[in-house]
Amino acid sequence: MKTYGLIGYRLGYSFSKGFFTDKFEREGLKEHEYVNFELNTISEFPSIFKKNDHIAGLNCTIPYKQEIMPYLDEVDEEATQVGAINTVKIIRSADQTKLKGFNTDIYGFENSLMPMLNKKHKKALILGTGGASKAIKHILDKNNIDYLSASIEEELFEKEIRYEQIDESLLKEHLIIIHATPLGTFPKIDNCPSVPYEHITSDHVLFDLVYNPELTLFLKKGLEKGASIKNGLEMLHLQAIKAWEIWNA
Template identity: 75%
Template sequence: MKTYGLIGYRLGHSFSRQFFSDKFEKEHLNDHEYINFELDNINQFPAIFQENDHIAGLNCTIPYKQEIMSFLDEIDEEAAIVGAVNTVKVIRAKNNFKLKGFNTDCYGFEQSLMPLLQKQHRKALILGTGGASKAVKFILDKHGIEYLSATTKEKLSTNELNYEQIDGNLINEHLIVINATPLGTFPEVDTCPSIPYEFISSNHVLFDLVYNPEETLFLQKGKVKGASIKNGLEMLHLQAIKAWEIWNDK
């Protein structure tokens, strides 16, 4: 049996578990399984391998994408730059194994966002500064897209601002708006980031990392203004496919 799984805190309905379970069934991989590993804290991570000696690969979600890095033997260069890991490859040799971390969120986000952009889309406003925003920033940097990050923190870092500072001029200047917060996620579907949506136009692209519901309030408000909108479902599919490639790359 080959065991794959997801590391997280409270996982509830897991996209990853459903995605890979469906994949294993469709491809008749009867000796494969996918398990949710709910951890109250990251220090419980090593025990997973004591209880399961046939783990072949893991996904990692919030709040452990950064904390898991200290438990890994090796970290892919891109994941190290991003500062977050969402995919762990188990490399076995004889009776030993080592763990290598990757970030496939970058690939998923890049492949999902870039086809939406046109030449006028050169500045982005990222809503949120948590772990989910790290892959976003990496890809925007890669493509030379300037960005500002909105945060509720009192102490601001470079390229950060408070939501109260977002006005019409800033919205008009930043034609890419990315929700990297959990606001709007089911069941809290009546919430969204606090920005002046009245200044959103048909020139804007609104991208929401949230995928449930399919159309968040954030996206609905953009859609009414004629903006191009997209949720995080394709990104999730793409990052999962990339994780599978990594796990099976000899």
Template identity: 65%
Template sequence: MKTFGLLGYPLGHSFSKKYFTEKFEKEGLADHEYVNFELDSIDRFPEILDYKHEVYGLNCTIPYKQQVMQYLDDIDDEAYEVGAVNTIKFIREESGRIELVGYNTDIIGFENSLMPMLSEKHKKALILGTGGASKAVKHVLTKNNITFVSASIEELQENEIGYDAIDETMIKDHLIIINATPLGTFPKVDACPDIPYNALTSDHVLFDLVYNPEITKFMSNGIEKGASVKNGLEMLHGQAEAAWKIWNED
């Protein structure tokens, strides 16, 4: 049995487990399984190496995208630059040694999902949230020469602002607005970041990393003003397929 899985805590309803289990069934991979490794501490990571079947790859989610890096033998350049890993490949050598290599496929998923929505006028972005999910977002924006500022409820760091600094002028000046917080996720579907949505226009692009529900409150506020909107499902599909490709590369 070839095992793949998801590392995180808590996991609850897992997109990855459902996605890959259905993928294995569809492709007739009866000798493949996908397991949720719901570990309450990253200190328990070595337990995965002793799993009853050989593990060949992991997806990694909150809160371990950074913490897991200490256990890896090598890290892809982009993942290292971002400072977070969401995909781990297990390279099993004939000697029995296992080499763990980290990647960040959130970069691929987000870039391929966001960029087709943009035009020449989209040069400035406002990122709502400064957690782990925002790291790949910042990397993609920088890579594509899009300037950005991040809104945070924590102690402010460089290039960060508080939500009270987001006024109508800032909204009108930043035509890309990205929700990198969990606000609006099922079942709390009436929640959304506190920004002046009345300043939105049809020139705005609103991207929500949340994918459940399909249309979040953040997105519906944009739709009311004629903005282009997208949720995080396409990004999730993209990062999952990129991970699958990495796991199967020689």
């Protein structure tokens, strides 16, 4: 039996478990399973290998995407730049087992967002400054797209603004708006970021990392203004497919 799994805290329903369980059934991979490993603290991470000596690959989600890094033997260069891990490759040899960390959110986000853009999309507004925004900023930097981040935190850092500073002139310049908070996720679907949606136009691209519901209030408001929209489901599919490639390379 090959065991793959997700490391996290209070996982409940996870996209990864559903995705890979369906994949294994569809492809007739009967000797494969996907397990949720709920950890109260990251210090419990090494113990999962003592109980499961056939782990073949792992995903990692909040709140451990950064905390897991000291437990790894090696970290991919791009994941190091972002400072977050969501995929762990298990490399076994005759005398040892090594763990290498990757961030496939980078691949998923880039390949989901970039096809939506054209030459006029030169600046982005990121709504939220949490862990999810790290991969987003990395990809925007990589593609020479300038950005600002809207924050609710007391202290503002470089390239961060208050939501109250988002006005018509700022939205005219920032034609890419990326929502990187859980706001509007089921069941609280009547919530959305505080943005002056009346200034959204058909030139805008709205990308929401939330995928449940499929059409969040944030995306609905953009759609009403003729904006191009996309939720986070394709990104999740792409990052999962990339993780599978890494585990089996």
